[in-house]
Amino acid sequence: MPTPHYGQPRYRVIADQLRERIESGSIPPGGLLPTESALTSEFRASRGTVRQAIAVLRDEGMVTTEHGRGTSAAPIRQEQKAKRKPDLEIRYHEVTADPELAAIFGVEVGATLIAQQRVYRTGGFIESVVRTYRLPR
Amino acid sequence: MPTPHYGQPRYRVIADQLRERIESGSIPPGGLLPTESALTSEFRASRGTVRQAIAVLRDEGMVTTEHGRGTSAAPIRQEQKAKRKPDLEIRYHEVTADPELAAIFGVEVGATLIAQQRVYRTGGFIESVVRTYRLPR
DNA sequence: AGAAATTTGTCCGTATGTATC
């Protein structure tokens, strides 16, 4: 089967239509979108393409998806800007060296170190927290 | 987007970075790597390229991937890459959760956590100290 | 309480078209 992507890719077309339903209230705030399987039938697209379309809306903050439950239209009216992207799970900050770090790095206790923290989670479960310390440059 | 592969092919560069994360403990043994889709975003590479990178690590035995689940760093298998960094120190100990860790793990401040610390050095210079925290089981 | 069905999450293999080095 050909996969020509002239003009608009299919997943964007699908995303546009779903966005229209949400903005028009056809899908009420908080309401569930059709399942991926239903959308697959409706748009006669593969599940991957449907999921890509939903991912677009998710990135826009228009919908939220819950494993095993479904995808629902954002509950509240959003007037937020395109400035999003909080939950990065990676944080940088400066810390002061505890006695052990100080000994390892050969600095004084309380000296400034650069710390990086990553949080690993599978689903909602926190697997581990990794903190990496380096000397400031 | 350009496709500059000056020195190394893209997939090798990505493979190197992922390998580094595993060897540094940033991705703990047995821990899940980011999904293909996440790596696609992070490295701004296509899925094919990301999969090629993972294939490299799989051939090296650094990771195993399970259908429908994800790709995880190989469990404890040290001697495989013994030539890499023989002089790294690893310590295990129990610690009490500081307020931030407590918040992340959803436990009380002072609760017991399992900590693992690795020190990376090149020659005599301390590169970094990596501390990994997990819930006791 | 427990099994089954539903639904989303992820990976696999493959394919086509486009673009760049």
Place this chain on the structure above:
DNA sequence: AGATACATACGGACAAATTTC
């Protein structure tokens, strides 16, 4: 011309969370 890379798309399979029976 060939290798590398990107974007898109399909269909299948297994995994995991949730809901339903």
